[in-house]
Amino acid sequence: MSRYVVTGGAGFIGSALVRALLAEGSGEVVVVDNFATGRPENLHGLNGRIEIHRADVRCYQEIEPLLRRADVVFHLAAIPSVPRSIEDPVPSHETNIDGTFHVLRAAAAGGVRRVVYAASSSAYGGSEALPKRETMPPEPKSPYAVQKLTGEYYAAVFASCFGLETVSLRYFNVYGPRQDPSSPYSGVISIFMRCLLERRPPTIFGDGEQSRDFTFVEDVVDITLRAARAPGVSGRMYNAGAGGRHTLNAVWRTLQQIEGIALPAVYGPPRPGDVRHSQADITAAARDLGYSPRFSLEEGLRRTLEWYRSNRRPS
């Protein structure tokens, strides 16, 4: 029986990964989360099928015993958001850099076979060439991007210096069911979903012509599981995107069409630290991990919208 630990397992992506691991039925699943941004309701219905530990990756003593002898540690615990890392850089620095270091150190000490690390497309930052290939030099534009990139470097060095298998995946703007829309730092699609269902115009920062490779959470879960098992990839980093590129204006237009309403967006000033365009080249992930995204943006948006419609909480 394998033992899988998911840090950040009560979060939006982590809880989707936990469900996929349970569906496979190939091992015990352990959630490590401090419930700062993760939520118990994301694990609703899984009681008795998983181990849940409230622990903080910033505290080595707390997490070290929990990671011991795991087969795979999926390290998804993080404080996300570019603007949050600018407005309040200390917590995200401590969680994203120190926390990642502690997870890697505990994994190496505890005989873990492999750590899969959730890195970020933000590492490419200001570079203009598209699509982004793993071989391009990083150009981080925000503390968050620096933090996530530092985690990648640490992951690679733990593979080369400490004999721990690691794989980093640069997630590209993940969206889907259970993404929390309630904070100003929430992912833009979750905010759009809530606005759509409440018939409120969203605020788009800048002209709305910035673009993202929006990636449905089920595709990200799929590549994450592949990264845990693929042979010969330790120490490497891969893009985990859908491979497309959509402007915010186009996404909001599509959502209005799906819903059959007209609700023009409001425009505000551009956001500091924002990247202009982002799109993954997924050739390497296809070649080495056998990854092929299954969800078009429209399909992913429809599924996500249906989830928010059925699970809407009062704002």
Ligand code: UD2
């Ligand atoms: C970055 C990373 C992403 C992930 C994420 C975690 C890039 C390209 N992507 O996402 O991979 O690591 O950080 O937080 O760096 N926006 C609005 N209105 C709103 C909210 C956002 O217009 O109400 C805009 C925002 O200015 C940006 C876009 O929507 O241009 C996407 O913002 P986001 O916060 O969803 O994600 P982003 O791109 O910072």
